[in-house]
Amino acid sequence: MSQALSIALGKDGLINQDDTAILFYDLSFLSDRITDLINLFPADTLHAVAVKANPLTGILLLLKDKEVGLEVASLPELYLAEKLGFPHGRIVFDSPSKTKAEIEYALKLGAYINADSFDELDRIAAVLKTIKSNSRMGVRVNPQVGAGSIRATSVAGEVSKFGIPMDDNIARLEAYYLKYEWLKGIHVHIGSQGCPVPLIVEGIKKVLNFAKGVNERHGKKIDVFDLGGGLAVSYHQGEAPVSMKEYREALRENFPALFSGEFKLITEFGRYIHANAGWAASKVEYVKREKTQNIIMTHLGADLLLRKCYNPGDWHHNITVADKNGRLKTGSDKNKYMVAGPLCFAGDIIAANLELPVVEEGDYILVHDTGAYTLSMWSRYNSRQIPKVIGYTSDDSYEIIKERETLNDLFEFWS
DSSP: OHHHHHHHHHSTTTSOTTOSEEEEEEHHHHHHHHHHHHHHSOTTOEEEEEGGGOOOHHHHHHHHHTTOEEEEOSHHHHHHHHHTTOOGGGEEEEOTTOOHHHHHHHHHHTOEEEEOSHHHHHHHHHHHTTSOOOOOEEEEEEOOOOOOSOGGGBOOSSSOSSSEESTTTHHHHHHHHHHOTTEEEEEOOOBSSSOOHHHHHHHHHHHHHHHHHHHHHHSSOOOEEEOOOOOOOOOSTTOOOOOHHHHHHHHHHHOGGGGTTSSEEEEOOSHHHHGGGEEEEEEOOEEEEOSSEEEEEOSOSTTTOHHHHHOTTTOOOOEEEEOTTSOBOOSOOSSEEEEEOSSSSTTOEEEEEEOOSOOOTTOEEEEOOOSSSSGGGOOOGGGOOOOEEEEEOTTOOEEEEEOOOOHHHHHHHHO
């Protein structure tokens, strides 16, 4: 990171005085992640990367070039996919609150649709009576196998806002596959980050057993299996996460039917693709030196790291320090440090009680692993400007993916 920052600072016109914070994406890392995913699953698998993790169009176009698809969870995300030219067969539309107009839009486009309830299935049926569509359809079920360690990102407890709960609806679910000939898919997602692989496997097992049972009793009614996403990534240095290869092997060992051609697979990874590809650099504006700890005032806080600041117990980002030229600083100050953001509330704290080198005005705080669920959750509190976004590759090629938001951009947003 420090090397990339140093190179970027040395390039004429890439970073200027107004760029008090910059977001970086390692495009080579991102490309390798996608290639690895494609190579590990059957060739006809649709890998629909979750737009909500990172909606930057420059990044989405890279995904398009790699010939993967997009998982969209709103009409605007669906529009992004359409506008960027993603083939309709590579767009998966998930949302628990699709309006009739949104369903019609998706059906006319030909996107794959995962319904979230029996009522939505009936709504789709009503729309299909009025238009022709090439869309394929599935339904999301909640296997009710329990929550992971982060409650806010777990969606397979006994009660969830997502999907049809399985335990009390087995017979009705089966009846709907017989009722609607166009209903060919099934979708399961346990949650993300904090949901261990055994829990994900347990949920898939429950839903796959149901799908195979329906097919055994009635012929091939279900031929698409959407695995969702949810594979956790590491935000801690030295902590090795489960690799995609290990996850694939767990699936293949437990569920050979998923790799036999009986089902077309869909995946919806987001965090796994994006999180470790991104990081942020924020210039140190002031250092308040107190008796017990020093407070670093930076230009990024809960505007970018919303979950970290509001729920620090569940979310972590490693912090390192570089000097004004991007070179890593070493050593350890006698006082510990708090890293504070620029927003006007007391909880705008990125980290506290950190042992860091001596930090000075003009240095850079480097925040690790900010590639997913950060910029997409940007807070408008205090009308902060979205920072410049820079992408770079392993051959030291740099490009501006998104310019820093201007003051007039902010005015237009609120007008």
